[in-house]
Amino acid sequence: MQILVIGGGGREHALVWKLAQSAGVQKVWCAPGNAGIAGEAECLAADVGDVAALVALAEKLGPDLTVVGPELPLVNGLVDAFEERRWPIVGPRKQAARLEGSKIFAKEFMQRHSVPTAAMYGAYDSPGDAYGALCAVEWPVVIKADGLCAGKGVLLAGDPDEATEFIERVMEKNELGLGGKRVMLEETLSGRELSFILLTDGERYATLVPTRDHKRVFDGNQGPNTGGMGAYSSDELLPESLRQTITRQIVEPTLNGLAEDGICYKGFLYVGVMLTKDGPKVLEFNCRLGDPETQAIVARMDFNLAELFSELAAGKLQSDKLQWKSGASACVVLASGGYPGKFETGKVIHGLKEAEQVHDLKVLHAGTKRSDGDIVTAGGRVLGVTATGATLRGALEKAYQGIEKIHFEGMQYRQDIGKDQQQSIAAGDSRHG
Ligand code: AMP
Numbered sequence: 001m002q003i004l005v006i007g008g009g010g011r012e013h014a015l016v017w018k019l020a021q022s023a024g025v026q027k028v029w030c031a032p033g034n035a036g037i038a039g040e041a042e043c044l045a046a047d048v049g050d051v052a053a054l055v056a057l058a059e060k061l062g063p064d065l066t067v068v069g070p071e072l073p074l075v076n077g078l079v080d081a082f083e084e085r086r087w088p089i090v091g092p093r094k095q096a097a098r099l100e101g102s103k104i105f106a107k108e109f110m111q112r113h114s115v116p117t118a119a120m121y122g123a124y125d126s127p128g129d130a131y132g133a134l135c136a137v138e139w140p141v142v143i144k145a146d147g148l149c150a151g152k153g154v155l156l157a158g159d160p161d162e163a164t165e166f167i168e169r170v171m172e173k174n175e176l177g178l179g180g181k182r183v184m185l186e187e188t189l190s191g192r193e194l195s196f197i198l199l200t201d202g203e204r205y206a207t208l209v210p211t212r213d214h215k216r217v218f219d220g221n222q223g224p225n226t227g228g229m230g231a232y233s234s235d236e237l238l239p240e241s242l243r244q245t246i247t248r249q250i251v252e253p254t255l256n257g258l259a260e261d262g263i264c265y266k267g268f269l270y271v272g273v274m275l276t277k278d279g280p281k282v283l284e285f286n287c288r289l290g291d292p293e294t295q296a297i298v299a300r301m302d303f304n305l306a307e308l309f310s311e312l313a314a315g316k317l318q319s320d321k322l323q324w325k326s327g328a329s330a331c332v333v334l335a336s337g338g339y340p341g342k343f344e345t346g347k348v349i350h351g352l353k354e355a356e357q358v359h360d361l362k363v364l365h366a367g368t369k370r371s372d373g374d375i376v377t378a379g380g381r382v383l384g385v386t387a388t389g390a391t392l393r394g395a396l397e398k399a400y401q402g403i404e405k406i407h408f409e410g411m412q413y414r415q416d417i418g419k420d421q422q423q424s425i426a427a428g429d430s431r432h433g
Helices: 010-021 051-061 071-075 078-084 103-112 127-136 160-172 240-260 293-299 305-313 392-403 419-426
Strands: 002-007 027-032 065-068 120-124 141-145 154-157 183-187 192-200 205-207 211-213 216-218 222-225 230-234 267-276 279-286 328-335 361-365 368-371 374-377 381-389
Touching (some): 002 051, 010 305, 010 361, 027 051, 065 305, 103 183, 240 267, 293 328
Parallel strands (some): 002 027
Antiparallel strands (some): 141 183, 211 230, 230 328, 267 279, 368 374
């Protein structure tokens, strides 16, 4: 089997790593890939938002299967274009990808199908209406740009000044581009977050192991939101009773709602859940795997991913094939200094080989490239140091041991990935994950 993976971040490196190891796979291409992926696949230059160019690339390569990592090509209709040509591909079509492409569409979908989520105050097409609505909300309030904004479209605003400034930046100065043309205001939920990801062929579904992401840039969940500073997976995150509640209250009404609305959903459906004191509620849907959750999930996979993907693309998902390593996994992200704000790139990365001497550890690349024989930084999130262990503590120890060997100028990372869960295990509390 020859496989083409679209994307070039840590999530795609994890997928390529696993696919390249799958029995029956002769070749993996990745477009555009990165310096780490280049060790496991042939990387090809590509603009992931350009559907016509990706179709032309696939025409030339003729892969047996294409796997899409990021949301942009999905929202732009890449799967529709491939399926019209009967080329096997993993991912939802454009209409289904609206669950991520429009937060207002997703919210209205959840309201229509009684999926528990934060209450919406309103959706606004003009900045005037959005400012006006601020006098009738409870604080803090969550403001969401409707469209894709590369993780920058959500703000938890503590007061009207902060909210006004964000609305101005998004709707008047167009800082987030088209994604910010509409905004919505919603109730702030509190609790712990859980990433609940499922895989569906439109009829059957299977759930992946549970994960938790760490969105804020600094320890103790301080500072601005990022694309994700680390994630871990441990079965203790999802006790059986919570799994049943999420299945009954969220997964089933969502899948039934999609069918009722005539939307065939094929691919990964990421459900960002807040475990509130009133039960689990949906924060967001994503139409693809999470990053860095994928790194932690892939590290626990104990099955042939290429085979699973080709069955999924053919509409024949066999959920009993998803077998997982027991224990836990953790991915700690090493980011450029200044991220998620302004940061410099081109810093030489040292110690990659030394880090991989640590047992059960893999350094997955996100923003890296080759330059004059060195591997240098090329993005905000640079590496995801990913390890497995018999326990979460063990996995984290290995990941941090590996990190000690790695260095680049300005490198920053969170020291407290997974600490919340370790504390709740120590306290004997698994009720809230
Ligand atoms: P989203 O892109 O919608 O997942 O939002 C990004 C992050 O913002 C989430 O992972 C949460 O940490 C936070 N968030 C989003 N919606 C809410 C909400 N209604 N209440 C509290 N936090 C939220």
